[in-house]
Amino acid sequence: MATRPINTDAIEKATGKSWKAWLGYLEAIGAADLSHKEIARRISDSGEATGWWAQSITVAYEQHIGRRVPGQDHCGAFQVTVTKTIAGSMDEAMRKWRKLVGDRREFADLAIAEEPRISETAKWRNWRVALEDGSRIVVAANQKTPEKAGLAIAHEKLTSQQDVERWRAFWKDMLARL
Numbered sequence: 001m002a003t004r005p006i007n008t009d010a011i012e013k014a015t016g017k018s019w020k021a022w023l024g025y026l027e028a029i030g031a032a033d034l035s036h037k038e039i040a041r042r043i044s045d046s047g048e049a050t051g052w053w054a055q056s057i058t059v060a061y062e063q064h065i066g067r068r069v070p071g072q073d074h075c076g077a078f079q080v081t082v083t084k085t086i087a088g089s090m091d092e093a094m095r096k097w098r099k100l101v102g103d104r105r106e107f108a109d110l111a112i113a114e115e116p117r118i119s120e121t122a123k124w125r126n127w128r129v130a131l132e133d134g135s136r137i138v139v140a141a142n143q144k145t146p147e148k149a150g151l152a153i154a155h156e157k158l159t160s161q162q163d164v165e166r167w168r169a170f171w172k173d174m175l176a177r178l
Contacts, residue, residue: 006060006070015049015057026061036062036074071164078158080168084175086149090141093149094125096178097139107131108170135163151175 008019015022025046026032031039036058043054062068071078086093105112116129127139135157144150153171158164 006056006063008060011049011053011057011060014053017048019060022057023061023064026057031061032065069161071161073156077156078161078164079154079156080158080164080171081152081154082168082171082175083150083152084178085144086151086178087147088149090125090143090149093141093151093178094127094139097127097141097151100174100177107137108167110135151178 011022012018026039029039029042031042034042039061040054040058043057044050049057059068062074063070068074068076071080073079086096101116111132113130113132116127119126119128123142125141128136130136135155138154138156140152140154142150153175155167155171158167
C-alpha cells in the first residue's frame, strides 16, 4: 500500500474553500519560496484555517509543487503510522503494548539505542524509543470511547518510501498480535 497524498477534498470540506482557491492564495503569497513553517503561519494568520488544518494545507501544497512526496516530512525524512482500536482503557492498551514488547532490545534486527521513555497526560499514554539507525518509534494510546482505546505506532525519521512500506508491514504485524 503506497502512502497517499493529503486529501484535498477533506481540506475543502473543513475550510469551506476549494483547493483551487487555496492554490491561488498560496501562489499569491509566494508560498513556493517560503519555508514550511512560514507557509503554515501565513495560512493561520489569514484566519481561514488554523492548527492542524493549516499544517495539512501546507503539506498538500508542498506535495502539489513537488517539494515533498507523501509520507515525507518537511525535513526530508519519512514516517509511517499504523493504528488499532482496542477494547478497554488507554491504560490497558498501553499495558498490552508494553507486555507485547517486553524487554526487547531490537525491532526487525535494529537495536534499540536507548531505554524506552514513558509519559502520561490526561488524554495520552506514550512510549518512545530510538533505534540505532536514528529512526524513532512513538507509541501513543488515547481513549476513543468509554469502552475503546486507540493505539498508534508512529515510526519517524525513516530514509525512504521503501522504508515506510517495510515498516508499515512490520508494525501492522505487531498490532495484530495485541
